[in-house]
Amino acid sequence: MSTAAAPVRQLDERTVSELREAAEQILAESDTSTPSPPLLRRVEQAAAAFGDALRHHCRPVDTADGLFVLRGIDVDDDALGPTPDDWATAGESGARYDVQLLLLAAVMGNPLAWKGQQDGRFVHNIVPSAGHESEQTGASSTVLLSPHTEDAFHPGRAHLLMLCCLRNHDAVATTAASIRRTRLADEDIAVLTRPVAPILPDDAYTAAQSYTAQAPPAVPALFATDAGLTLRFDPAYTPLDPADAAYRAAYARLTAELARVSVAVRLAPGEVLVVDNDLVVHGRVPFQARYDGSDRWLKRALVRVPGRRSRPLAEAGEHGYGQAALEAHTS
Numbered sequence: 156m157s158t159a160a161a162p163v164r165q166l167d168e169r170t171v172s173e174l175r176e177a178a179e180q181i182l183a184e185s186d187t188s189t190p191s192p193p194l195l196r197r198v199e200q201a202a203a204a205f206g207d208a209l210r211h212h213c214r215p216v217d218t219a220d221g222l223f224v225l226r227g228i229d230v231d232d233d234a235l236g237p238t239p240d241d242w243a244t245a246g247e248s249g250a251r252y253d254v255q256l257l258l259l260a261a262v263m264g265n266p267l268a269w270k271g272q273q274d275g276r277f278v279h280n281i282v283p284s285a286g287h288e289s290e291q292t293g294a295s296s297t298v299l300l301s302p303h304t305e306d307a308f309h310p311g312r313a314h315l316l317m318l319c320c321l322r323n324h325d326a327v328a329t330t331a332a333s334i335r336r337t338r339l340a341d342e343d344i345a346v347l348t349r350p351v352a353p354i355l356p357d358d359a360y361t362a363a364q365s366y367t368a369q370a371p372p373a374v375p376a377l378f379a380t381d382a383g384l385t386l387r388f389d390p391a392y393t394p395l396d397p398a399d400a401a402y403r404a405a406y407a408r409l410t411a412e413l414a415r416v417s418v419a420v421r422l423a424p425g426e427v428l429v430v431d432n433d434l435v436v437h438g439r440v441p442f443q444a445r446y447d448g449s450d451r452w453l454k455r456a457l458v459r460v461p462g463r464r465s466r467p468l469a470e471a472g473e474h475g476y477g478q479a480a481l482e483a484h485t486s
């Protein structure tokens with residue numbers, strides 16, 4: 156894995172203050188920082204009022220890396236308080252960053268939440284949790300979180316994944332691999348654009364995992380658009396039993412290519428990694444959790460970008476295992 160630097164978009168001081176002040180104002184006007192419909196409306200209004208500089212920084216990915224890092228938000232480690240030991244007990248810790256991240260998300264598109272994940276919150280806390288060390292979820296630590304499309308099982312999954320780093324003393328890397336950096340034979344692409352195997356709900360969605368009303372739909376791993384290939388890939392949750400030998404071989408070559416082009420992004424406090432979820436699979440290297448209040452702490456937001464044509468139309472007919480996506484702005 157290479158440690159090639161991700162493209163950085165440095166926020167100027169004025170833009171950083173604009174963002175911070177908008178977040179402070181919204182929090183001062185709200186009785187809770189847990190995003191409620193009124194808070195989400197305020198976020199939408201404030202995001203619409205931002206200047207061109209911030210808007211420009213939030214433009215879509217514009218390189219084959221399929222991602223970028225926004226840098227400049229200031230995080231005061233002493234004022235932050237301890238890293239929560241579980242998302243469920245995080246409460247309002249780091250709330251000012253929840254709102255700043257939501258504001259950025261709202262400039263990029265429509266923030267997304269899941270009823271069945273982290274209590275329907277629009278901003279997730281990604282922290283290592285005792286007892287979850289070896290899961291394939293954000294709460295794990297000692298295992299490699301293998302490369303995946305976020306919420307690959309669902310047709311309503313995000314177009315963008317945003318990870319805002321509040322703390323990362325051990326410089327633990329997020330991994331990212333772009334389909335636009337891979338080299339695949341045309342025959343492999345032809346095979347992998349056929350719907351052959353399903354992608355099942357991951358361990359963050361226990362209710363969806365017990366969904367039995369309809370059979371899991373087979374979905375293609377790759378999709379060809381005018382702008383290039385997009386992917387939907389989560390091998391840890393893809394049973395290849397329905398696939399023949401040719402498909403398995405092509406799938407293995409895709410997996411190997413993604414590993415070859417994978418980069419390690421070691422987020423520092425105040426950096427926001429923005430990943431295009433149609434171009435890039437992400438994961439995380441194993442690490443040793445501290446469990447002393449100083450652990451790695453990321454805030455995560457998910458975004459739908461209206462009008463995108465990066466996915467097969469057939470996805471619209473998928474059942475999504477009974478999971479409901481909630482979009483922040485309904486208009």
Ligand SMILES: O=C(O)CCC(=O)C(=O)O
Nearest residue numbers: 281293328329438439455
């Ligand atoms: O911890 C990380 O760097 C990434 C975890 C992850 O896959 C996610 O938050 O979706």
Ligand SMILES: [Fe+2]
Nearest residue numbers: 303304305437
């Ligand atoms: Fe993820």
